Amino acid sequence: MSLPTVKQILQSLAAGETRARDWVEMSLRAIREIDGRLKAFLWVDEEQALAAADRIDRAKMYQNAPLRGVPYAAKDNIVTRGVRTTAASRILENYIPPYNATVIDKLNQAAAVMVGKTNMDEFAMGSSTETSAFQKTANPYGEDRVPGGSSGGSAAAVAAGLVPFALGSDTGGSIRQPAAFTGCFGLKPTYGRVSRYGLIAFASSLDQIGPFTRTAEDAALVLNAICGHDPMDSTSSRQPVPDFADGIERGVKGLRVGIVRHLPEEGLEPGVKEAVERAIRQLEAAGAEIVEIDLPHMEYAVATYYLIAPAEASSNLARYDGVRYGRRAEASSLIEMYEKSRSEGFGMEVKRRIIIGTYALSSGYYDAYYKRAQQMRTLIRQDYEEAFKACDVIAMPTAPTTAFKLGEKLDNPLQMYLNDIYTIPANLAGLPGASVPCGFVDGLPVGLQIIGRPFDEATVLRVAHTYEQVRDFAWPKPVLGVAE
């Protein structure tokens, strides 16, 4: 791939060969050309982006800013002051946030330039971006395929070459799975590594913001800019923050890569399995030691997640009542207003999850569902603690399949949920995980997932970077994308 990386853009700007305006114009041109069919963006503000680029080009104070002049897109569940933020839901169709998410403030300080907000599954609930109330995003490698989800717009925008990086959020795989489906790099940091202040909440004990990029090194650069403790998010961590790009080139000699004995393989496509196994052999050839580990409770992860996440969602989404902001339906009483506003404003997947969550939390069912899921979460977390005594990272497929067809799983929620089998455990255990492109099957990208110890993104990125240097598969051009 010869589309410019964040690193190359920064080098070109530092050398004085280009200006921020050049890169922002290039991005806006690509969006105008491609996005009519791709539909990755919900909102693009050309004027604001160009004004920001000019400001950065003029002012000396931005000269050493770490992401100076690099254009990016943000998932539409990350609030932006004065810029409509909808979480792809009718209930927030006209919401103009009065504040910025911490990650947006941090990217402003780093002098990156936001060009627009991207499409997603409504409130990040979905694995295909099809539950958006507004539009369906295509996969750059197949117009009839989903881009994955829930951060499908951000993934598609990076994969098609519209922006060099984008922000997403990952609650059960919503960064890693779309990264795998669209052939870009995606990183879910450790829970607490990045502030969630201004991320529209879905499941607060699982949600985490992270980047989509073309390379592991670019993800390190973006993570450097967005991570760190934030007094506005009491769950953000005070763990020391390293320079994630530092040492990324050290290779994998002496590192132990764990592979899962008895990985649940129901629904795992043979082509995906083959590509991932080949990638692991290449890591071994590059010097890593491959060791077998056990994750005995992994088969229960989907059931656990689809009780815990809806339970938290049912509570988080209680705030959408039509009172202070968001959609309000005409009604003659307060209760009727709540019910009508919510029923008209939420789509089916959101209603489904609110109902599952309310049921799992309701008296009489709490012990049978929610509490058992929380207990299983403990066992899943302990599986990883045990596994990381024997290895430094764990490698497995990101998703069991390549990108499925638009509409294929929309009427069968359980089938859609099962696609998250390999990504969910890292959220339940709070661990960092990345998806790195590792091949193509029938023209569609496959992702290798690398999971690390808590707060050890550096090793995850180092393994991914090493693999990027040795991978040798043929990379087809996207059907929908910028000509190189």
Next chain:
Amino acid sequence: MKITDETVSHVAKLARLWLDPQELAQLVPQLNDILEYAAQLQRVSLDGVEPTSHPFHEVNVVRPDVVRESLAREEALRNAPDQDQGMVRVPAVLEGGGGA
């Protein structure tokens, strides 16, 4: 254990949602599929296992109680669907058909 239309309607009401008959007809079998799948957790022994509500050990985080600037009233009201004299206005609480 199958859940019925009545259960789903009741839970929807708890969540301040109403479902039209088509939505209900679509949802009930889907919810049964999902809950049947989730029932695998009931076949594992979890006696004595502590529940996890958060990935890492956390203690309450407090900050000094100091007065500071907050969002201006006009800003806070800008997204309100209806307002009057600097306050959010809502339909009557104690009258009408909703049964408050």
